[in-house]
Amino acid sequence: MILRAPDTSDGYNMNIMKIQSVNPRISAIQAWMGQNGANVANAYRVQASSFEEMGAPRGVIEKVLWRIAREEPLMELTTASMLKALDQKNLLREVRKQMKFSKQEFKSAAQNFDKSRHAWIASRIPEDAPDRAALVRRVEGWVKLELAEMTAREAIMEVVDLRVQAGEDFRPAYPPARAERKHLDDLAKQHPGRVYHDNSGRGFLIVKPGEKVELTDKGLQIAGPAAPKPAVPEMTM
Numbered sequence: 001m002i003l004r005a006p007d008t009s010d011g012y013n014m015n016i017m018k019i020q021s022v023n024p025r026i027s028a029i030q031a032w033m034g035q036n037g038a039n040v041a042n043a044y045r046v047q048a049s050s051f052e053e054m055g056a057p058r059g060v061i062e063k064v065l066w067r068i069a070r071e072e073p074l075m076e077l078t079t080a081s082m083l084k085a086l087d088q089k090n091l092l093r094e095v096r097k098q099m100k101f102s103k104q105e106f107k108s109a110a111q112n113f114d115k116s117r118h119a120w121i122a123s124r125i126p127e128d129a130p131d132r133a134a135l136v137r138r139v140e141g142w143v144k145l146e147l148a149e150m151t152a153r154e155a156i157m158e159v160v161d162l163r164v165q166a167g168e169d170f171r172p173a174y175p176p177a178r179a180e181r182k183h184l185d186d187l188a189k190q191h192p193g194r195v196y197h198d199n200s201g202r203g204f205l206i207v208k209p210g211e212k213v214e215l216t217d218k219g220l221q222i223a224g225p226a227a228p229k230p231a232v233p234e235m236t237m
Helices: 012-021 024-035 037-046 048-053 060-070 079-085 087-123 133-148 153-166 181-190
Strands: 195-197 203-207 211-218 219-223
Touching: 024 037, 024 060, 037 048, 037 060, 037 079, 048 060, 048 087, 060 079, 060 087, 079 087, 087 153, 133 153, 153 195, 181 195, 181 203, 181 219
Parallel strands: none
Antiparallel strands: 195 203, 211 219
8 A cells, every 4th residue: 555645735734734833722712711701791890990990901801811721730711710710809819910910021022122222223323423322322312202102113213314314303393284194104104214103193204404394296295405506606897
């Protein structure tokens, strides 16, 4: 008898890989939470005042359930185990623990982002720049002060280029009065560092000193300083 490898023309091997890549525990947790959705909703209603007093965020129970369901030794995923997890005393203890974990995770994520942002900024400062370390600190301070909510790598690197070209700090500018969100989005697609949205969602433009921005039929157009007019020689009689 000759054994042949499975025919892959119908995606056989690909399907096997997909099945093997699925974590059965994750699927079981999803099913467990789905089957007990009513109990979770009831826990939110019962503990509403406690959650408000603690400052617990939305979705905190789901985060707690995901965490404890994956801890070793693995718990049995039944209605009884769900009710035990949602018991007032157990739940509030686990919510406090989750909030502590979340705070630590947020702090760690913020620190990692600060490191990444520093690296992105430093990578755009020329190696031969005079007093380069001090320049990196100045530009980084400017980005943190004026563009605190800018997080996209491409936007930060492009805006650093603009700051280096300008040679001085400057503030984001309001777009023209008739400019709409789509105009800002179009400009951001071409030049991410030219558009900045603060934490309230307001849009601003990054315009170097001397540049002008206009809204035309082609969208937002940014032009550099106008060239100085040539001097007119005086007429002598």
